[in-house]
Amino acid sequence: MSWTRSHGLPFIPGFTFPDVTKSTFHRPQTLKYSKGYALAPRPTVGIGQDPLLSEQLIQQQISSLSIETPDITDDSFDQSVVQDFIPAHVALDKKVLRYSAYFQEHCQYSSEVECWVHPVVIYYYLEDDSMSIFEPLVENSGLSQGKRLKRQRLPKNERGEHYQWKDLNIGMDLEVYGVKYHITQCDSFTKEFMESEGIVLNEPEPMPLDSSSKRGNNPQPSFTTASGFDSLHQFLTMDCMVLHFFALWEDTDNLFGETRPVTIQYYLVDDTVQINEVYGHNCGRLPFPVLMRRMKLPKKRKPSEIFPSCVLDVSAAEVDEYYSPKDFQLGQRIKLLSRHFLLYDCDGFTKAYYQKNHPELEMKPFEVPKQTDLLQEKTTEAPPYNGFGSPKDSQEECAKDFRRQKPGTRKANKHSTSELIM
Known part of the structure; x- marks a missing residue:
């Protein structure tokens, strides 16, 4: 129930009267959240x-309450436009x-390298004075980057203060959680912002190189005899490069063999080399596409009389030659681990690789023969007596x-497809 008083009477018991017509007594909402920030509207x-x-005073009342009033007034009243408040x-x-x-x-565990230099990037977010540090990823570096x-807001000292944008400058050391970061340079936006705020940045400094980088640029002379094959050069130049071929596995020699x-x-x-099967939609096969795991395939083996050589792993000393990209050519059959494959197509990277490194090999795709043609070719030869x-x-x-x-006949063979399904 609301209580009202008449004009001129003091606000004491006996001079107030209840308002029986009032039905709402809720308080106005003075707190809300916008984009995750708490705002308190008036x-x-x-x-x-x-x-x-308590109503707000108008501009004329504020001017009348001021002690100092100008003696000379101008007819043209300057009405300045008040800009809206924009939060940070x-x-x-x-x-x-x-x-x-x-x-x-x-x-600590290397006699050649004294220290490693890790380049980092420091980001300062002006929105909430938070910072983050990121170390760029270097491929095959062997370091956790x-x-x-x-x-987060990084602590500046033990008194609870945090780093501000005014504390950052080129050439200074930023010590955070026991690690000392030396700032060398900044981007153009940072330079313009700091100059607009009246802060003069120092001259940029070059990024130093550690001893391992210098040793890599100027390798020490070695007296070992160089081999004809450089595995390190192959790793640095051929990493993440894969030749992709599309082929048919001619497994028609078995009882229920087919071409996959x-x-x-x-x-x-x-x-x-690695070989994977390609399954069609609703083919009914188990999801194990790896036909042959990734390994080096020997092409020519040395004659050996060691027993039992057929069940032991083949070492590099027992192989004269391994399969190379020259052995994979479109339109030809290749035998890999006693399995026959017919290469009929490849991807764009493979074609570009052969045009650059093996131009004598013609990588021209051809049409894949149908399954019925392969079966008919197999069954036209009569078995021996x-x-x-x-x-x-x-x-x-x-x-x-x-x-x-033959395709189109009413009854295929003794074990027809319908009988096998049943």
Whole structure:
């Protein structure tokens, strides 16, 4: 229930009267969240939508209350446009200062390298004065790189103060959590922002090189006899380069054999080969596409009389020659681990590789033969005489089987597809 008082009477018991017509008594909302930030708007109404007792003074009342009033007035009243208030998370959104720095890590277990120099990038977010440190990834570096410090406010001292954008400059040391980062340079946006705020940046410094980088640029003289094959050069130049071939696995010699599509990957980094089967939609096969794991395939083996050589792993000393990219050519059949494959196509990278390194090999794709043509080619040859019955009767039975296996016949063979499904 709301209580009101008459004009001129004091606000004491006995001089107030209840408002029986009032039905709303809720307080106005003065707290809300916008984009994850708490905002406290000023209330415009009182409890139960009543007008506020303390209203804002208008501009004329504020001018009249001022002690010093100008004696000379101008007829043209200057009405300046008041700009709207823009919070910091809106004005400084997506504005980041970027510094390049490095830190040194001492190497204790190497007699050649004293310390490693790790280049990093320092990001300062003007929106909330937070910072993050990221170490760029270097391929095949062998070091754990990436994000070193997630976005947070970094402590400056033991009194609870944090680093501000005014504390950063080129040539200074930024000590964070026991690691000292030396700032060497910054980007153009950071330079313009700092100059606009009246801070003069120091001259940029070059990034130092560690002893391992200098040793790599100027290798020490070696007196070992150089081999004809450089595995390190192959690793550095051929890493992540794979020749991709499309082939058919001709497995028609078995009882229920067929021709299956496969993909052959030849890894140039270590001359290894991997073969995977290609399954169609709803083919009914188990999801194990790896037909042959990644390995080096011997092409010519040395004659050996060691028993049992057929079940032992083949070492490099027992092989004269391994398969190379020259052995894979479109339109030809290749035998890999007693399996016959027909190469019929390859991808664009493989074609470009052969045009650059092996122009004498013509990598021209051709049309894949159909399954029925391969079966007919296989079944047209009569098997050898096995000694049962007369040769003439055997040939007649084979001719009957050939006629049953032709496409379009009503009855294929003794074990038809429908009988196998049932």
